[in-house]
Amino acid sequence: MGCRTQRVLLRKLYGVSILFLAAACEPGTVLESSELRTQRAVFAAGEPLVSASSGRCLDVVQESHTPGTGLQIYGCHGRTNQAFTFTASGELRTYDNTLCVDTASGQTAQGTRAVIATCTGLPPQKWVFNENGTVVHTASGLCLDVEGAKTADGTPVILWTCNGQTNQKWSLPAPSDTQAPTPPSNLVTSNLTCNSVTLSWTGSTDNVGVAFYDIYHDGQWMKSVDGSTRSASLTVVPGATWGLYVNARDAAGNVSQASPTLALTPPQCQVDTTPPTAPTQLAGSVSGTSVTLSWNASTDNMGVTGYDVLRNGAKAGTATGTTFADSGLAASTPYTYAVVARDAQGNVSTASNALTLTTGAACANPICSVTQVATDTDIPWGLVPLTDGTVLYSRRDAQDIVRLNPATGVKTTLGTVPNVQSTDGEGGLLGLAVAPTFDTDRWLYIMHTSPTDNRIVRIQVTAGFTLDLASEQVLVQGLLRNKFHNGGRLRWGPDGKLYASTGDAQNGANAQNTSNLAGKVLRINPDGTIPSDNPFGNFVWSYGHRNPQGLAFDSNGQLWEQEFGNSVMDETNLIVKGGNYGWPNCEGTVSQGGSGCATPGYLAPKQTYSTAEGSCSGIAVVRNVLYVACQRGTRLYREIISGSSLTNVTPYFVGTYGRLRTVEPSVDGNLWLTTSNSGDKDSLPNNSNEKIFRVLLGN
Structure with missing residues (x-):
């Protein structure tokens, strides 16, 4: 027995192979001090090891820190249970170098499960990463192997005789690529029928290369094709008017801004001029x-x-x-x-x-009356009631703030918010919030889309109700933006923190990555700093969200969240610190990828809605009753909060006022309600005809 020196691949950096020397020993050999000093492959802490056969990452089961927990393969998400380091002494460490990869009970037999363990420095914890991508267990000479050459999430990782197959080969990630492709362009359609169409486009460019094109209509994903493809056959709905667009995506997961929108209305499959019989x-x-x-x-x-x-x-x-x-x-x-x-x-x-x-002489119902207080030519998005009885609301596409006096119907403009840019979709001037201290500090908190990102700012309001633009402070920036999926709601919490909802920027992978702020509920100190008790050391409070737009606290301090699904199901969630709500593998209660909604750790919604009866944006809580304003569903849901459950779900105003965007509590315990019926997806200012209602609540 003995050791030999061999070449070990550290990584290919911009096409150049960087090699180190490592000691490869026959089974049972104990390295002497001189051999321990031999250089080994050492790469930066926190790198994933990716299985060549599946593209999934080496992963500690359920993010457990308990010694003896097995290793598996799982979809790459960038958290610490997929971060591994080869040390100079030959250990393979994880969890910020605090635990070592070992074999179950220190065994060296074929089929033994790879596990995590307290680091001991003993031979069962020594490994070599070879140039051919194999990870060899020094004590046994066996390879780190994905059991049975399977490729599914959760497949165990074991020791097995080295055989050169791809389920024994692992790779380090390519050099960091943070540059997104350029947007696709020149969308055209052909071969249009009542239920199908061919969409073609001019391709994007990228510093590394385009890997995929993702095709959407009106924020809903339809289909993805590989980066060499420039057209796709799509299934459409007869008579439905859709806005088609395409995003480009590279291998590192960077997603372009969207292409221009192309409107499409397929013909009916059969001409029908016969009306129904009368009810x-x-x-x-x-x-x-x-x-x-x-x-x-x-x-x-x-x-x-x-x-x-x-x-x-x-x-x-x-x-x-x-x-x-x-x-x-x-x-x-x-x-x-x-x-x-x-x-x-x-x-x-x-x-x-x-x-x-x-009708009766008095109200005996949960909802007693609806009064139209004002109209607007733009889309009212964020709305906050003030203690003097007036309200402030944002106009999404016109990019200004308006003060409304409900008693007189008079509206005055506070001013235009600087650096706002729409997205030819649903970005622009979004959520508003004021702290309970507004009457003294005069801070108005605003979430909006800029030319480069989504951001949260605060601007002071003068005593004469104008925006003091010189006071503007950017609290959070760098939130990913796209045509759709920008989130945008702000809500002040009973803990004195500001909560914000962010969309996944049309890239579901963002939602599961706690290192970025897209597809999340954020928690922020009033001055824009990170609260010390946030679960991930950044602004993230919860994750796994697609496009959340509703936030509201009940009297018990519970945070409720409303979220758009893709094409199947919308959801109302009860948000908990550090919670994972499943997107993109889980949409509502419907599995969409990986191990789906059965994935350990995913939190199920408290209420779901079909998208035809939902597409809900704003929520409000009054006297522990949750109100949910829905757009495509053209209704307001009333749901009684019972502990951590929602009961007696009842729809109101179905089709009465059209698409409902925002619902907010009034200072006297009733509701404000706004519509979003026209100009909703084009970002053109003042091409809408919207209404603002005051809803009087009963029992």
């Missing part, structure tokens, strides 16, 4: 200031897609079934209702029988 036997009942209606279903040659409810001749809401609740009506007032049916091509039936009902 029949419209009936109803009254409870306080709410009315409940029911009717018999219509029929249609192609199929009924929904019903419009008419109140006094004007559309009051929509229904997909044969019931409808109309809430927030005036007391002691007669209302006449009728219902019409419609099909997928917009054919409308004649009206049902008319029905007149008179």
